[in-house]
Amino acid sequence: MTETADEPIRLFDRYFEEYQVGEIAESGTRTITAEDIDTFAHLTGDHHPAHTDADFATPLFGGVIAHGVLTFGVVVGLTVEYNRRAVAYGYDRIRFPRPVSAGTTIRARSEVVELSEHRRRDIGLVTKQYTGFDASGATVLACRHTIAVDRRSHTLVSDIHDPVETALAASHHAFERSRTATPAQRAAWLRAIADGLDGAADELVAIARRETHLTEGRLRNELVRTSFQARLFADRLDDGTLFDTRIDLEDPAWPMGARPDIRRGYVPIGPVLVFAASNFPFAFSTVGGDTVSALAAGCSVVVKAHSGHLELSRRTAEIVVQQLHDAGAPDGLFTSIEGQDAGTAAVQDRRIKAVGFTGSEAGGRALFDLAVARPDPIPFYGELGSTNPVVVTEAGWAARADDIATGFAASFTMGSGQFCTQPGVILVPDAADFVARLTVPAVDPMLNERIADGYERAVREVSGHPEVTVAAVGPAGDDAPSAHVLTCSAEDVLGNSRIVTTEMFGPASVVVEYRDSAQALDVLRLFDGVLTATVQGGEQLDEFATDAVDVLGRIAGRVIWNQWPTGVTVSDAQQHGGPWPATTAPTTTSVGTAAASRFVRPIAYQNMPVTSLPQELMQ
Numbered sequence: 001m002t003e004t005a006d007e008p009i010r011l012f013d014r015y016f017e018e019y020q021v022g023e024i025a026e027s028g029t030r031t032i033t034a035e036d037i038d039t040f041a042h043l044t045g046d047h048h049p050a051h052t053d054a055d056f057a058t059p060l061f062g063g064v065i066a067h068g069v070l071t072f073g074v075v076v077g078l079t080v081e082y083n084r085r086a087v088a089y090g091y092d093r094i095r096f097p098r099p100v101s102a103g104t105t106i107r108a109r110s111e112v113v114e115l116s117e118h119r120r121r122d123i124g125l126v127t128k129q130y131t132g133f134d135a136s137g138a139t140v141l142a143c144r145h146t147i148a149v150d151r152r153s154h155t156l157v158s159d160i161h162d163p164v165e166t167a168l169a170a171s172h173h174a175f176e177r178s179r180t181a182t183p184a185q186r187a188a189w190l191r192a193i194a195d196g197l198d199g200a201a202d203e204l205v206a207i208a209r210r211e212t213h214l215t216e217g218r219l220r221n222e223l224v225r226t227s228f229q230a231r232l233f234a235d236r237l238d239d240g241t242l243f244d245t246r247i248d249l250e251d252p253a254w255p256m257g258a259r260p261d262i263r264r265g266y267v268p269i270g271p272v273l274v275f276a277a278s279n280f281p282f283a284f285s286t287v288g289g290d291t292v293s294a295l296a297a298g299c300s301v302v303v304k305a306h307s308g309h310l311e312l313s314r315r316t317a318e319i320v321v322q323q324l325h326d327a328g329a330p331d332g333l334f335t336s337i338e339g340q341d342a343g344t345a346a347v348q349d350r351r352i353k354a355v356g357f358t359g360s361e362a363g364g365r366a367l368f369d370l371a372v373a374r375p376d377p378i379p380f381y382g383e384l385g386s387t388n389p390v391v392v393t394e395a396g397w398a399a400r401a402d403d404i405a406t407g408f409a410a411s412f413t414m415g416s417g418q419f420c421t422q423p424g425v426i427l428v429p430d431a432a433d434f435v436a437r438l439t440v441p442a443v444d445p446m447l448n449e450r451i452a453d454g455y456e457r458a459v460r461e462v463s464g465h466p467e468v469t470v471a472a473v474g475p476a477g478d479d480a481p482s483a484h485v486l487t488c489s490a491e492d493v494l495g496n497s498r499i500v501t502t503e504m505f506g507p508a509s510v511v512v513e514y515r516d517s518a519q520a521l522d523v524l525r526l527f528d529g530v531l532t533a534t535v536q537g538g539e540q541l542d543e544f545a546t547d548a549v550d551v552l553g554r555i556a557g558r559v560i561w562n563q564w565p566t567g568v569t570v571s572d573a574q575q576h577g578g579p580w581p582a583t584t585a586p587t588t589t590s591v592g593t594a595a596a597s598r599f600v601r602p603i604a605y606q607n608m609p610v611t612s613l614p615q616e617l618m619q
Helices: 034-044 054-061 068-079 163-178 183-199 202-211 216-239 287-297 306-325 340-347 359-373 394-417 431-437 450-462 488-496 518-526 543-553 592-601
Strands: 024-031 084-097 105-117 123-133 139-151 246-248 260-266 270-277 301-304 335-337 354-358 380-383 389-392 425-428 469-473 484-489 508-513 528-535 555-563 602-608
Touching: 024 068, 034 068, 034 543, 068 105, 068 123, 068 139, 105 139, 105 163, 163 183, 163 301, 163 335, 163 340, 183 202, 183 216, 183 287, 183 306, 202 216, 202 450, 216 287, 216 592, 270 287, 270 340, 287 301, 287 354, 287 592, 301 340, 306 335, 335 340, 340 359, 354 359, 354 592, 359 380, 389 394, 389 518, 389 543, 394 508, 394 528, 394 543, 425 431, 425 518, 431 484, 431 508, 450 484, 450 508, 484 488, 488 508, 488 518, 518 543, 528 543, 543 555, 592 602
Parallel strands: 270 301, 270 354, 301 335, 354 380, 389 425, 389 528, 425 508, 484 508, 528 555
Antiparallel strands: 024 105, 084 139, 105 123, 123 139, 246 260, 260 602, 469 484
16 A cells, blocks of 8 residues: 555644534545555455456456445545544444545545534544545545544533534534535425515514614515515526526537536535625515525525614524424524624634625625635625716706606615615716705614714715815704715816715715716726616717716626616616625625525536436436
8 A cells, every 4th residue: 555655643632622613634645556455355354356356346347446444444544633632432424435446546534523422521522524535536435433532621512602603513514404405495495484584574574663763664675575585586496597507418529529428507605604784684684685595505504693683683583493494494504693703703614615795895894804814715795885876968967857856866865875776976967956956855764873973974074075065955853864965076076086985874975067978987987896887868878878888887786777776676687796895706796596606616517427416407
């Protein structure tokens, strides 16, 4: 038997408390020789012709093959740890999915999959998954190995009340089942969640009213959107259109040479951490778009609840857990955690394989940096801030001035301006006429005091630029802020881009007067990535409008013509994203059925028997 190196034996002391579920160790390699197989046959007395008679074995296996127990022993030897505090407790689920012949080089991987108690309080049980691979990466052995390890103290696992660890461990184990769930099973889970939300609508809306200050009508509409979203993903799972699977059948006449049968599909990426948003307590929160997307993909989900609506988050989580349990989903498929430190720790935990986030640029960037700085960097799908520019062409203003002014007033104050698609900047040919046509409405209280304070600070910052004028202020209400309309010229903005690139999260917008279309386009080119960009024109796109669409298409995830950006429908063609700083992943969307693609990774199967393929790749 040959090996990559003879490592010296180094004994060490490692206690049960030092092991962590999800930790992985990779081994060196060993090559099994014909002499090894012959020696093992004599040592054990197992002279089955599959191991000793080439004439018998060659038609079946291409030559004599190693005993399964020999392969098992090699993998165990490659993964053994020389821990003076541990002894073998047992092996389970031993499988030999592929034969091993002389000349096969084996490497191994071990992963801690479970920490459990023993009746003796001075030891704990550590269970590892052992996997052996040949040089092609095919699995030749899989088994579970449990070791008994001394505890540093006599504290039991059940005595350690760590909700983050509990949630992560449960999610990790649930993924082992959810990753092989059929599309029909996943669809049933999503419909069960939708039914639970609808059935508890009165209770949930009442809680949300107490915590968020949002109106009952707004909350009920948002809850309808949330349950519809879950059912839409379920429908796409049922009809097989959620993911872009591709099948190339074998073609001996393929122009570049014979093409094998190759089929491209997707597998779930692993447990997903979702950070709930503050401004949408249903649609982008506990069971919002990120959660539904991940569950549809076959992932387990850990939600970090938002502090702005904790009671609602907890009750929603209870409903989701119960509905999933009743639908036969694995326990731990959906869990939740609370607190900033908990979210930070979970981002860095090896069991989490992707993160979905909706929130501020500063918070998202900090978490993104943690995700990519891990020893095993993971994708971080952050939807952050956006000022969402609007440009009104001369033709549009001449034909639709009152309509544009009315639509803008409704859009920038909708939901007290707390939409990520709120139009924060509008370019017009005549600022005085535009402001004169505006009726700035009263708005409702903001979600919480922190957001209200941030809004007031941002308005003071932008209006504090000497070039900026406060042109209109809406009425203030009980515990509600005033909407603000600020004005400046395009020349001012070209000299100080901070005027239009600073997000005022709330009911405020900057009106920028431009001299001509060339100057307006220069202002639009100042913007970095945004979620939406809008052109308000005449009946048809003229040269100015066409140029504006081209410029905005370089920076925006969604470009809108003669409508307004607030209100993001959930559909198959929706795109809710954009270049940095609108998002951290400009090639993806967080709304619509394409959002599920964030939480799968592509995989191709070549020359695979059809019966062993995932259901969606069978033909």
